[in-house]
Every structure is written in C-alpha cells, then in structure tokens.
C-alpha cells in the first residue's frame with residue numbers, strides 16, 4: 001500500500017506517508033497541449049490517493065488515478081463542491097452528489113476532513129469525515145484567548161476546539177432589531193481587552209470573518225485572529241482579512257498555502 005499524491009496535496013501526502021510509515025507511489029502527471037490531463041502510476045495495484053478538491057482539474061486527477069490503480073482508497077482533505085449540497089432552486093445540480101458518484105464508483109473508502117455539512121456527507125455511502133477542530137484547539141493550548149464562532153452553525157465545532165485549547169468560547173448571535181437592522185454580538189461573553197480567535201471550518205470569500213472582526217473590535221477586543229480548517233481564501237480574501245484588522249490567519253494543510261501551520265497528517269494517518 002503506497003500513498004499516491006495529487007497535484008493539490010503534495011506536501012500533505014508526503015507527511016501522511018511519513019507519519020503512517022508508508023512509501024510514496026511513483027506517479028507522473030502531464031498536461032497535453034489541449035489541456036487534457038495524463039496520469040501514470042508505476043507498479044501499483046493498491047494505493048491511497050491523497051488530493052484536495054479545489055478545482056475541476058483536481059476531480060479529473062482523482063478520477064484518472066482511480067482508473068489507473070487497481071484497488072484504492074481516496075483521501076480528499078478539502079472536499080470542494082460540498083456547499084452545493086442540495087438543489088436550492090429548481091433545476092440545479094446537487095454538485096456534491098455528482099462528485100460523490102465519481103469518487104465512490106471505484107474507491108473502497110473516501111476519507112475527508114470537516115466536510116461542509118451533514119447534508120453533503122449524506123450523498124456518500126463510504127465516507128469517513130474526520131474532525132480537525134481538536135488539532136486547531138491544541139495549537140492554542142493554554143493561551144489567554146477566547147475562541148469565537150462567527151455564527152450559531154459553527155458553535156459545536158468551536159466548542160471542541162476550545163475544549164482542546166482549554167480556553168473560553170462563545171458564538172456570535174444575529175439579533176433582528178427592526179426590519180432593516182441586524183445586530184451581531186457574542187452570545188454571552190465580554191470580549192473587551194481580550195485576544196480573540198475566530199474559528200470556522202472554512203474561510204472562502206472572507207465575508208463572514210470580516211463582519212465578525214469589525215464587530216469584535218467595536219466591542220473592544222484587543223486583537224482578533226482567524227483560524228480555520230480550510231483556507232480557500234477566494235477573491236483576495238487574505239487581503240480583506242488583514243485590511244479588517246485581523247492579526248493572523250492560521251489554517252490546516254487540507255489546502256496547502258502560506259497559512260497552513262497545522263497539519264492534519266497525523267489525523268489522517270491514524271484513520272487510513
């Protein structure tokens with residue numbers, strides 16, 4: 001059993017191999033002049049494919065590798081397309097269902113980290129969804145901080161991170177004042193003169209983080225930082241975050257980028 005890296009996750013694949021004591025498979029990727037992808041895997045009838053899905057090419061890379069390898073598991077650390085987990089309007093594709101079909105047609109098991117929602121997970125039959133919140137919490141262990149979930153939906157996740165960090169935690173609550181005014185405030189804790197870390201599963205456009213940051217500074221926070229599992233950081237999000245006064249962005253390596261300072265390699269290696 002070898003680890004087969006995809007172009008989207010070369011470093012994480014190597015870290016998983018080292019942690020699990022497995023070898024790396026020898027794989028070649030090429031692009032034809034017309035843009036089509038070519039893959040070749042040497043001597044492999046059994047392997048674990050590791051590749052996040054951030055682009056359409058990432059899906060094709062996994063599909064081709066699944067075809068090339070006799071028996072395979074797939075690790076998709078960041079499962080893109082998971083936010084379209086239902087048809088919000090008539091006639092829309094349920095994108096994650098289509099992706100699930102591609103992955104599960106051949107894979108013996110699909111492993112991911114903090115998939116967007118239970119609804120997204122429900123479209124898979126062989127999915128294991130791992131939780132990186134304990135790793136994020138451990139990174140902040142015993143620091144004098146307060147962790148904040150930017151919305152009610154993420155509060156269970158943040159609670160887990162805070163338990164591992166051994167720190168206070170709270171969540172932002174939206175309260176409608178009148179037809180045109182919505183107030184966003186921490187549910188119960190005072191953030192004045194506190195160092196706050198906003199924790200979320202994903203930073204995509206950064207809009208959620210920016211709104212929460214503005215509010216926390218208005219309420220007297222001393223500093224605000226952002227931590228997430230998946231640093232998608234679309235649409236110049238990192239610039240927007242820093243412009244809003246965020247001191248630091250910390251992410252895992254489910255998406256490999258400059259902010260990936262926590263690795264999910266051990267979490268995945270323990271589960272393959």
Ligand code: R5P
Pocket residue numbers: 150153154200201202203204205206207208209
């Ligand atoms: C929402 O369900 C998620 O937990 C994130 O808060 C959201 O996806 C972040 O998106 P954005 O960075 O575009 O505000």
